[in-house]
Amino acid sequence: MLNSEQDYKIKLQYCTENKNPVRISGTLLTQFSRVYPKGTRIDSSNYDPFKMWNVGVQMAALNYQTADRAMQLNHARFLQNGKCGYVLRPKCMFDDNFNPFDRRTLKDVEPLTLTIKVIAARHLRKKSKGIVSPFIEVELVGAEYDCYHFKTSTKGISCYPA
Numbered sequence: 001m002l003n004s005e006q007d008y009k010i011k012l013q014y015c016t017e018n019k020n021p022v023r024i025s026g027t028l029l030t031q032f033s034r035v036y037p038k039g040t041r042i043d044s045s046n047y048d049p050f051k052m053w054n055v056g057v058q059m060a061a062l063n064y065q066t067a068d069r070a071m072q073l074n075h076a077r078f079l080q081n082g083k084c085g086y087v088l089r090p091k092c093m094f095d096d097n098f099n100p101f102d103r104r105t106l107k108d109v110e111p112l113t114l115t116i117k118v119i120a121a122r123h124l125r126k127k128s129k130g131i132v133s134p135f136i137e138v139e140l141v142g143a144e145y146d147c148y149h150f151k152t153s154t155k156g157i158s159c160y161p162a
Helices: 005-017 025-030 049-055 069-079
Strands: 126-128 137-140 148-151
């Protein structure tokens, strides 16, 4: 049982930084929680909201004046529910044995295969005069064991406008 806000902050920080399987999420099942950047900071940077969402935090406050990776992740996260402002947590997060850092604790979750077909491209950079060197970069973000980054190799293609 968490006794104070300070105790809660310490446990949440310990859980996310040290990958400790201690179930802070038990408290997050019955209480609403929000995290926000430390107030003593002097810059407008953001933290990674996925670490907080993965342990069960319901609201991750971000600095909207900074268009960084964290804001892109936040935008992408809420696209999946029509930008209505919330996303339901998956059923596996309500399991008493769920550990966001251990894939083996997932129950009744099927792997998903994605197929990507590129149909157009623009703003292609040139290596040298007249030579375009396109590549595709894909990044999947979520739990640490699900994250994946892929970048195709480049091949020089001579492009001359018609």
